[in-house]
Every structure is written in C-alpha cells, then in structure tokens.
C-alpha cells in the first residue's frame with residue numbers, strides 16, 4: 001500500500017437484489033487510485049462502470065469487499081449513512097452527463113449551495129472563474145449553452161473543495177469541440193489543483209489524456225493500461 005493511495009478497492013463485488021432476483025454486476029474488483037491520478041474507465045454499456053463510480057463516491061455500498069479513502073481506517077464500504085453523507089460532502093465532487101442545475105437559480109447561486117455545504121468551501125465567483133465562466137455568473141441555466149451549464153456543474157462540484165472528482169460521461173451530451181473544452185477544464189483541475197479525477201466514458205480516445213485507463217468488461221477489470229505520457233485534451237484526435 002502506497003502512502004499516496006487515495007482510494008483502495010479490495011475484492012469488491014456488487015449484486016443488486018430485485019425482489020427474489022439477484023443481479024450480479026461487479027465481481028472481485030481490485031483497484032488502487034493514487035492522489036493526482038486521472039483515471040479513465042471505459043467499457044461496454046451495462047458492464048458496471050457507473051456502479052463502480054457510485055461505490056467509490058459513497059452513493060452505494062459494495063455487497064462484499066472493502067473500499068477505503070485516504071487511509072485504511074477510513075472504510076467507506078462500512079460507513080453508516082451519516083458517515084457516507086459527510087464523506088460525499090467533504091471529499092467528493094460529482095459531474096454527470098446531464099447537468100442537474102437548479103433552473104430557478106443563477107450560475108452563482110447554483111455553485112453557492114454546494115460551497116456552503118463544506119467548511120472549506122470555495123468562493124462561488126472563484127470556482128466559476130476556474131472553469132472560465134466569470135462572464136456568466138448571473139445567468140440562469142436556460143440562458144446558457146450545454147457546455148456552459150456543464151462548466152457550472154463542474155464549478156459546483158469543485159466548490160466544496162473535494163479531493164476527488166468523479167465524472168460519469170461528462171461530455172456525453174456535448175458536441176466535439178465543447179466536449180474537448182470540458183475535458184480541458186477537468187485537465188486543468190487535475191494539473192493545477194491536484195484534484196484526483198475518475199472519469200467514465202464510451203469514447204476510448206479520451207484515455208490518451210489519462211494517467212491510467214481501466215477497461216471494464218462484464219463486471220470485472222479486463223485490463224489496465226498505465227500511460228506514461230498523457231496528452232492534453234487539445235491534442236486528442238477523435
């Protein structure tokens with residue numbers, strides 16, 4: 001176990017129960033994520049990527065196995081509900097394909113509700129500036145493009161000042177160049193603020209900017225690729 005490990009996943013399996021029907025989704029996953037990593041998770045639809053991300057982010061618990069955050073004593077997998085809430089509030093920022101902004105709040109207000117959740121929350125204006133949206137602070141979601149709304153969603157995710165940024169298909173609803181600019185924002189947060197990023201995508205070209213790519217197939221890790229020379233999003237061709 002390295003001192004730099006921020007997330008350790010040990011023999012994790014996840015089965016959903018729907019009445020009497022068992023739906024086994026993840027099988028014996030082992031993965032360590034290091035502080036400052038940019039991990040890309042790829043795999044076919046239904047292979048278990050979102051399920052794994054939800055376990056890392058404390059939105060759900062594994063059926064068996066352990067997940068710890070930062071140090072072995074912090075067993076996310078056996079946290080109580082209030083402990084999971086505190087873990088998500090303090091340490092995890094989520095970004096989803098659809099932005100889930102509150103339509104009746106401005107960009108600043110959408111970010112503010114998140115920054116107020118954390119004792120170390122960022123100033124909303126600073127978070128919006130980090131994502132290049134200082135000129136849209138008073139706009140409502142309906143007055144912004146999809147890319148701009150995703151930037152607000154990223155500002156909201158980082159406003160709590162979390163160490164982990166978990167992104168589920170963050171560019172899935174965006175055109176190519178807007179998607180690339182969103183990846184640029186995530187790259188900057190990783191490089192300049194040292195945020196650890198875990199990103200799910202169907203687009204394997206995005207792995208070129210990752211420090212590590214995890215290939216999920218049928219609920220197991222089919223392979224893992226270390227990337228010694230990640231490139232910036234502008235250089236990715238797809």
Ligand SMILES: Nc1ncnc2c1ncn2[C@@H]1O[C@H](COP(=O)(O)OP(=O)(O)OP(=O)(O)O)[C@@H](O)[C@H]1O
Pocket residue numbers: 016017018023025043044045046047048049050051052
């Ligand atoms: N709460 C749940 N109850 C029952 N089954 C579930 C639940 N959540 C997910 N599943 C099942 O687990 C499997 C994996 O789902 P998951 O969303 O993790 O896949 P994914 O790889 O992220 O897929 P996609 O790329 O399409 O988003 C699917 O077959 C899904 O139906």
